[in-house]
Amino acid sequence: MTMASRLLVDVHTHVYLPRYASLLRSRSTVPFIRTNTTADGLSEDRLLILENEPSGGRPVGPQYWDREEKLKFMDKHGIDISVVSTANPWLDFLPAAQAQTLASELNEDLEQYCATSPSTNSSGPYKIKRLYGFGLLPLVPEVSTTSVLRIVNQIASLPHLRGLIMGTRGIGQGLDDEALDPVWAAIEKAGLVVFLHPHYGVDGSAWGDKDNGHVLPLALGFPFETTTSATRLILSGVFDRFPNLRLLLAHSGGALAALSSRLASCIDHDPRAASRLKHDARYYLGKLYLDAVAYGPEELGFVSDVISRSTGYEAGTSISKTPDRSLGSQRMFFGTDHPFFPPLEPSEKWKSVTENLEAIALVQGWSEEDKAGVRGGNAMSLFNLRE
């Protein structure tokens, strides 16, 4: 194993760049940052980004915008490299012209954030930075395709941006909107990785009236939003039209792995959807990349089984191959979701990190090499992390 393939790489880690944090501070409707004065006269920033935000929002501080804090967090947890993305809700709430200007500025800001970061200690032939990034597109209603394509090209031209983060709304009609085809084509051609990340959750009326804080929207709503969005993408035939599109799903793809055979069966029984697809639905799962932010070894093992199986589902066959966990592991990537999920009590390390690392270490049927791949080797290849 080479030195570089033993690095720990975090592909799911966020920032609100200072320019974006200032925008949030300037607002008084969701999304915004509010400064409160506490009972003992101290000031406290709170982040309100979800509709019907529970419990007056979440406390925020420099972890969310200060690069030194990101690097300190990485040092504390032995993370060599982070591929950093703006956190939700990106530019979704802005008018098209402002979204376009801000996308361009934030992409430049993130390039600087990464380009001026220290190098890793890796002693290979290539110099590797500690920070790389996912850029942002101005995906909002009424934006012109030309503007979005201009930003795809900008991201592709910025050397430390290796992909882009995207929510699930597209330009207002979701990601199965045919109007996005030129965007998928440009992203595929540029070889950028699309990181699909939730923000809206699902209909909050399902959560009942008990105060469970952020638990239901984050534990269930977020992953189910990703599940729905990725399923709609599959059903629209995007992977038949753009077979080399590289799509990384947040939170291990939500419930997609667990529901994929049911999905395939429902498609089989519905000619409207079936006629649009070249393959059994399970085939498309093998085209996905998934983070390993699932917090448990059984879940990671299961997801890697399901995505490895897809090769048994090429057109005209419906024979499931025996799952190959090791093969599936090659499409999975360590992540932390930093700076979200900080420890509630002061603690040396963040549980959200140690739990995800332990989960990787404990997956039955993953070899040491598979685990090293999930910890970082797979990301080194997918993002071509070298200078």
Ligand code: URA
């Ligand atoms: N909460 C959020 O709002 N975003 C994340 O990425 C994680 C938790």
Ligand code: ZN
């Ligand atoms: Zn996240």
